[in-house]
Amino acid sequence: MSEIKNEILEQFIRLQGLLHRYHTQHFMEFGPLGNPHRGQGRVLSILKLKPEISQKELTYLLDMSKQGLAELLNKLEKKGYIKREPVEEDRRSFNIKLTEEGAAVAGEIDDMPLDLDKVFDCLSDEELAKLYEYLQRIIKSLEDQLPGDDNDLRKQMMEKFMEHYLHGKHEDDFSVLFRGRLPHGRGGKR
Numbered sequence: 001m002s003e004i005k006n007e008i009l010e011q012f013i014r015l016q017g018l019l020h021r022y023h024t025q026h027f028m029e030f031g032p033l034g035n036p037h038r039g040q041g042r043v044l045s046i047l048k049l050k051p052e053i054s055q056k057e058l059t060y061l062l063d064m065s066k067q068g069l070a071e072l073l074n075k076l077e078k079k080g081y082i083k084r085e086p087v088e089e090d091r092r093s094f095n096i097k098l099t100e101e102g103a104a105v106a107g108e109i110d111d112m113p114l115d116l117d118k119v120f121d122c123l124s125d126e127e128l129a130k131l132y133e134y135l136q137r138i139i140k141s142l143e144d145q146l147p148g149d150d151n152d153l154r155k156q157m158m159e160k161f162m163e164h165y166l167h168g169k170h171e172d173d174f175s176v177l178f179r180g181r182l183p184h185g186r187g188g189k190r
Contacts (some may be wrong), residue, residue: 022119043072044081047098048106053093054087081105 014071046061047053047112049106053061073096076082081102089092 040072040076043076044102044106051098053096059098145187
């Protein structure tokens, strides 16, 4: 690897760490539910979009282990924000439902000020446009180097999820996408 590429990679690693610290520090004042991108806050944010979802679908959308999600769901259930109901066809599977109290808390997450874009105040509009273009090219290159099935399926899932939310569809598009296609042994055929 050339010296400049090595230095840029080190800068990206340092930037990743700094962004994580900045992000964590910003959301710290709101507690464990305050970050809509991590942990309990992330679960509530998804449930706000779709108030009832299977645990299997949630595990996949969040890209978490079953055990990790179960731990988050236990905490949310103890607080009264969600309830788990067994699926009639398969008593080992559960649907996760957002409670009224959970919906209220999820709504509060949206009201939190997100001043995270201050990170970019040091760049001009022209520099931001260039940075955007460079990052798009790097992301595309990385996506091309990674196996496509998981990325494509995750993209399809998020598109269906947003379509469901934005257009109020009632059919279960998620289950159709999940059938026999989840990686890492998650999901499987019904």
